[in-house]
Amino acid sequence: MNTTNDKIRYTAFKLFLERGYEATNIRDICSRVDIKAASMYFYYKSKQELFFSIYDDIWSEELECMRNIPELAEKTAPDTKLYHLFKNTIEYNIRDMIKFKFLLRYHLFPPEEIAVVIVEKYKYWTNQENELIQVIIKQCMDNKLLYDNRSLKEYLREYRKFVNLHVTDMILSNIRLSGSELDHLWNKFWNCTMLNG
Amino acid sequence: MNTTNDKIRYTAFKLFLERGYEATNIRDICSRVDIKAASMYFYYKSKQELFFSIYDDIWSEELECMRNIPELAEKTAPDTKLYHLFKNTIEYNIRDMIKFKFLLRYHLFPPEEIAVVIVEKYKYWTNQENELIQVIIKQCMDNKLLYDNRSLKEYLREYRKFVNLHVTDMILSNIRLSGSELDHLWNKFWNCTMLNG
DNA sequence: GTCTATAAGAGGATAGAC
DNA sequence: GTCTATCCTCTTATAGAC
Secondary structure (H helix, E strand, O other): OOOHHHHHHHHHHHHHHHOOOOOOOHHHHHHHHOOOHHHHHHHOOOHHHHHHHHHHHHHHHHHHHHHOOHHHHOOOOHHHHHHHHHHHHHHHHHHOHHHHHHHHHHHHOOOHHHHHHHHHHHHHHHHHHHHHHHHHHHHHHHOOOOOOOOOHHHHHHHHHHHHHHHHHHHHHHOOOOOHHHHHHHHHHHHHHHHHOO | OOOHHHHHHHHHHHHHHHOOOOOOOHHHHHHHHOOOHHHHHHHOOOHHHHHHHHHHHHHHHHHHHHHOOHHHHOOOOHHHHHHHHHHHHHHHHHHOHHHHHHHHHHHHOOOHHHHHHHHHHHHHHHHHHHHHHHHHHHHHHHOOOOOOOOOHHHHHHHHHHHHHHHHHHHHHHOOOOOHHHHHHHHHHHHHHHHHOO
C-alpha cells in the first residue's frame, strides 16, 4: 500500500467495484492516487490490463487461502474436511466480502468490451476451485459418507450452490452470519440436501 | 410493440439489462429503433426518465401478477396460500427471468448517478410486496400453522431469502427448475426452515 | 517515473426546420 | 413526430519534455 502501483490497484479495485468498469475512468483513479492520467500508462498498457491484473489477483488469493486450510491437510474424516472448507470459504468471504462482490458483479454483468476474456478466465479459475472441492467429495463417496445414487458432479453443484447463495445473501441483505449460524446451516444442508437430496 | 415509444422502451430495456445504464447510450437505442437520437427526447425528457419509466413498469407488472393469483382469493388454508404465492412468483420469474435480472442488476450495483432514486423506489416497491406476503404469514401464525416463537418479520425475511436465492441461482446457473422440483424445494423449506428454523 | 499538451472520438442534450 | 446541425463535456490513449 506504499508504492504508486499499489495505490493505483487499490483505488481501481474500489472504483471498478462501486461504479463498474465502464463508469470508472482513468482520470478518477489517478486523481485519487495524486498522479496524472498519463502516468498510469507507465504501469499498465491499458484500462483492460489494469482490470484483469486485479481480477486475477482476487481469484488467486482466494484459491491460495483455500489451499492453506490446515484441517484439509490433517487426517480427518472427509465430511469434516468439507465442513471446514465450507466454513473457511464463508469466513474468508465475510472478511473480504467486497472481493466476492467484485467477482459477482463481473460474472453476472460482464461489460461487453471484456466479456469474452472474463468468461474464459472464470472457467479457468472455477476449474481450479472445483478440483479442490471434488477431491474431498470423492473421498466422502469412497468412504460411503455420501451415497453414490448421485454423481460427483451433482454433489459438486449442490455444494457450490449452497456456498454461493449464502455469500450472495449476505451481500444482498448486508447481514453477516455468525459461527454458530454457519454450523446450523451446514447441518441443515448436509442432512436435508446432501444425504436426503 | 408497434408504436415508436414501445420500440424505444423494449430496446432500452434490453440494453440497460445487458450493457448497464452507463454503457448504454441514446444513439445506440435510437439506431436500433431506426430513429435519430433527438427524437427520443420527444418521448422522454432524459435518459434517467426513460430508465425509471422502465424500472417502475417491471415492479408494477410483477405486483399486479402477484395480486391476481386466483388461489389467494379462495378460502384455502393460509400455508397453502403461501405455497401458491411462492410457486407463482418463481414461475413468473422463470417466464420473465430477464426482468428479475434487470432489477437484480440495479439493486446490487446501482449507478452512482441514479443510486439515490433507485434505493428510494426499491423501498417503496418491496414494501408493497411485503404487505402482500405478511398478510398470509400472519394468517399462518394466527392459525398456529407457524409457531409464534419467531416474529412475523423473521418469517418474512426467511421467505424472501428463500425466493430470492432460488431465482438468483437460476440466473447464475442458467437452470430452470421444474414444477416438481419447486414442490420438493418448498417442502424442504417449510419443514426445515419455517417449522424447525 | 511523472509531467503537459493534445489528438481523436463518443456522450447527453438542445435549437429550430419541416 | 422526426429530422439536421451543433454545443459542450468527458473519455482513452499517445507524443515528447523533464
